[in-house]
Amino acid sequence: MTTATGTTAADAGATTLVVLDMAGTTVADDGLVERAFAAAAGPLGTESGTPAFAAMLDHVRATMGESKISVFRHLAGGDEERAHRANTEFERAYGRLVAEGHCAPVPGAREAIEQLRADGRTVVLTTGFARVTQDAILDALGWRDLVAATLCPADTGPHGRGRPHPDLVLAALLRTGAADDVRRIAVAGDTAYDMRSGRRAGAGVVAGVLTGAHDADTLRAAGATHVLPSVTALPSLLAAAESRDE
Secondary structure (H helix, E strand, O other): OEOOOOOEOOOOOOOOEEEEEOEOOOEEOOOHHHHHHHHHOHHHOOOOOOHHHHHHHHHHHHOOOOOHHHHHHHHOOOOHHHHHHHHHHHHHHHHHHHHOOOOEEOOOHHHHHHHHHHOOOEEEEEOOOOHHHHHHHHHHHOOOOOOOEEEOHHHHOOOOOOOOOOHHHHHHHHHHOOOOOHHHEEEEEOOHHHHHHHHHHOOOEEEEEOOOOOOHHHHHHOOOOEEEOOHHHHHHHHHHHHHHHO
């Protein structure tokens, strides 16, 4: 993107890499996480309708945005085998729901991504789901070629750390080479874990959106630099910030 002075967006200190969460941010969740969690109850030794299940579901809600295998490790009390069985059942159930048509973009999300790209920014989609589930969502929406890269926790290295660690954001930077300074990264997500991940990665913009799991106060408490009604407001936010800097 070229400014009025003839310099590029990068020269002006503009945002050159945008890292977007999927479920709740660019993809409408529609309660799919909670519905899929019911399928994971068996390996965790509980079943829907019990007090134990309700307590576990509360934890799932509170940790929206975190890597799902990390959530199941906690719920399984550190039992790695049970955690992986529960995660497998969860991912299988979520994929089934997606295949049945229970998957749609947040209204205007695709257009927002296309605008970000038209403005000269590299866009990466990230998730706390496993790769198989992420791919199922991308296929259902026809988003395979929409962005420069798509990343899940397994793509961050041997430890496969998801949010709230900074790894997904930094992996997006390393994968694309789209920014020469972490302050030129913008992160957007709907959960406190997205905000913490962005702040820990040093992103210059960490925007919370109100189309998913957490409210404005929760997002701000976790470090959001901005709170937006939806991801559709992000292109204009970044453009306005750069206009002020010219």
